[in-house]
Amino acid sequence: MVRRNIFIRVILVTLVLLLMLTGCKSQEKDEVISSQEDVEEAIKRNVDEDTGLVHIGEMELKYAKSFSVDYYEGGYKIITEWNGRKTLLIPEGKEVPDLKADINVIQLPIESVGVFATTAAAELRPLGLLDKITLVTTEMDDWHIQEVKEGMEEGRITYVGRNSAPDYELIQSIKPDIVLITTGTGHGTDEVAAKFDELGIKWISRGSQRESDPRGRLEWIKLMGALFDKEEEAAEFFDVQLKKIEEIEQKIANLEGQREKFASFFLANDIYYVRNKGDYEVKMLELAGGEYILSDLNPDQDGNSKMNAEELYKSIEDADILFYNNRLGRGIQCIDDLKSSAEYFADIKAVREGRVWGYKPHYFQHADRVADMIEDLYTIFTTPHGQITETEYFFLME
Template identity: 70%
Template sequence: MNKRTNLLTKVMLVVLAFTLVLTGCNLEQKDEEILESQQELEQMEEKIDADTGLVYEGSMELKYAKSFSVNYYKGGYKTIVDWNGRKTLLVPEGKEVPEVKSDIDVIQLPIKSIGAFTSVVAAELRPLELIDKMTLVTTERDRWHIPEVKQMMDEGQITYVGKNSAPDYELIESINPDLILITVKTVHGENDVITKFDEMGVKWISHGSQRETDPRGRLEWIKLIGALLDKEEEAEDFYEAQLKKIAEVEEKVANLEGEKKKFASTFFSKDIYYVRNKGDYEVKMYELSGGEYILSELNPEEDGNTKMNAEELYKGIEDVDILFYNTILGRSVQSIDDLVSNAEYLKDVKAIKEGRVWGYKPHYYQYSDQVADMIVDLYTIFTTPHGEITETDFFFLME
């Protein structure tokens, strides 16, 4: 083979190799394009909400709340899932109502009037300057501690419609609120009430902030109000400011020296004592403030209360440093004598002997939007030498 032939052969081999490389690259590129297309299709399928047919765009970020969720869809649509798992579609003003599954409730925005079957709703509307949305309540005028609500009731803008468990349905129908927020499946709202609402065509959402296991999660329900009334940004700003204030207390607690004060929280009705479970949001609030729960093994995974008789309570809290008695939920107890008169041997409980029993001021539950200030109050109670203070904004020392 001469040099010319040898050179030609080498050139042909180089061309062949280059062609094979290009072919391989094209095949590889085609495979990548097909894979990307498949992924895009899958993502598009995932973004379609099966219950409403709407294109999913994102979800509300929740830091602590676990009892509700908010999803956002193309076109300004939203869905809310409440603590009972009930799904509600919010349809923007002027937009069509899509075909939805039969168990999905639909509310047309804007929401101009709200019925509050729990006074906590007022505390969630207040920071957003939306109390004027309330048109009916199930809390009597004399039991309100929010001046704006009392004034609105006096002026006829808010109507009392009876107890949660037995409201005046004809009155509700005449007021015709756009939405009722009600705590269901508890003593504050029974199933027959919401069944009647469904028959009447009254829109409702289950309010469940009390189901949260962290006070910061309970406070985060203001974001649900923000979603309902297109005030998400304002709700987020308020919430973050409250979190910052709580974090400042946490930092102080982390730098405390010595043992933490042991606490307990109780109230009684008909000789039965109700004691907070370890997993309850109120216990967490006390702990964030620098206290140590003396009943730390009492149902750590559950919220709410456990029932005890006086003897069981005594055994559990005998050595407690500070006792909190819920003067709002429980039998009228305003002094240590009132407390001991129900069970005399409770006088041997350390906190009672030393006069360290704190009650709740009447406005406590109607100011749940100020949980950061409550935590500041509790930190003050836990860290101030006994006798130097007798009250805070939300608590008072029993005599």
């Protein structure tokens, strides 16, 4: 359960109260008073200094490290984002407490939401919340989530411009209860968030991209659960996906022989961006049974490292399989494109054998299907070359 500390505290307080009310007749009055004082002192220790609310528990998170949710008496919640920014969620019909700190306040229930990333829509999908979306920053032709596309066609969902330069007046006219944005990326969204504050537009920062474990990224669905009072549904969905991943891990443990060595990268503006060993995508590929050939490339960092063609070639020359992210580096869509970027890439083992895999267009809009993606990758690693040319999320480049 997400509120793991609640039940223990409730039981303890209840037992003390029962002792106070039904204690033995021989119990001295000062002992009862002492018990009452103990209860009051325990409650006082759990009072949040900034809100005056009594803390009763926190959300259980197994992998996500970039957010937390704390629960308080009366149904109040506080979300803490990756940068320490706090948002107090006010239950329907409840008053805003006397705040002693700069805390953002959002009134529940949330009936309309703006989405500044397709991955946010994917996190809303398993909870049946796509109908809450009223504005987006991705154009209709680029959507692969049918419900969003239909909403735009029917006029229920409005495109408001790029996420780094949206139409603020249009957003104000739509009046979303909250906007889900991604901050701290260096792509202009921090300035957007500041403008939202100036205009009084409520927002929550998504930080799933900061998680170095794909299971941590998947767990961000629990944040959506907290926003929409669907914690139990979110936890259940996450546990089902996690079980699928654990089943794949068990299959891998039973495999005999050496693991396939892989590399993952893309080309943009004449620079090759190569996944660091500590990146979430490398972890996903490893969970699927692969062995990263660049095992010494920043094992404690997520994201990418920049390389030139020669550096990359020397690093991946003996790779069994290449995963080229053609959704980020769109200039390469086939093996000939890859060889054209540097002719000596033709000597890479995976290129010679035709084992270069690309990403299908809907890949990034299925952040809620991490287990299925890992299963796809497991299939790629364990199926003899030549027997399959595509999976649900990947395709073999020609």
